[in-house]
Amino acid sequence: MPRLLLKSLRVKQLLSQLLQINRTGFKKGGLKLRTRVPEPPLVPPDPPDPVGECAYCGEDLYPGQDVVEIDDKALCENDYCIKGYVEDYVEIKKDITFDEDYTIVDYAHDYLIHYTQMPTEEDLEYMAAEAKIEEKLLERG
C-alpha cells in the first residue's frame, strides 16, 4: 500500500474514533447542558394586549413598557413624541430660549417628565382591588 494512502486511512480511523468519543461525550454532557440552557418555546408567546397609547403619536403602549408621563399622559420615551407633545400641549412658564444646547426636550426632562412604566396585568389587578377598598371605605363614611 502506498504510504500516503496508509496515512490517510490512519487519519480516517482516528477521526472516527474521535467522532465516537464526541458522540458518547455528547450523550453524557447533553443532559447537563439541557438543565443549564432551557429550550426555547416552539411557539413564541402572544404579545400582551396594549394597555394604553402614546398621547402624541397614538402608538400602542404595552404592560411594563418604559414611558414618560407629562400631565399624567403617557408618551413614548423618544424625543419626537416628547418634543411634539410639549410644543402642542404644554404652556412653558419659564422664560427660556431654546437652542441646540438646551432643547425643548431637555426642558421637558428637567421640569415636566415623570419616568414610569405602563402598568402590568398585576398592577391593574392591584389598582382595581385598591379602588374597591376605597369605595367600601367611602360607603361607610
Ligand SMILES: [Zn+2]
Ligand atoms: Zn409616541
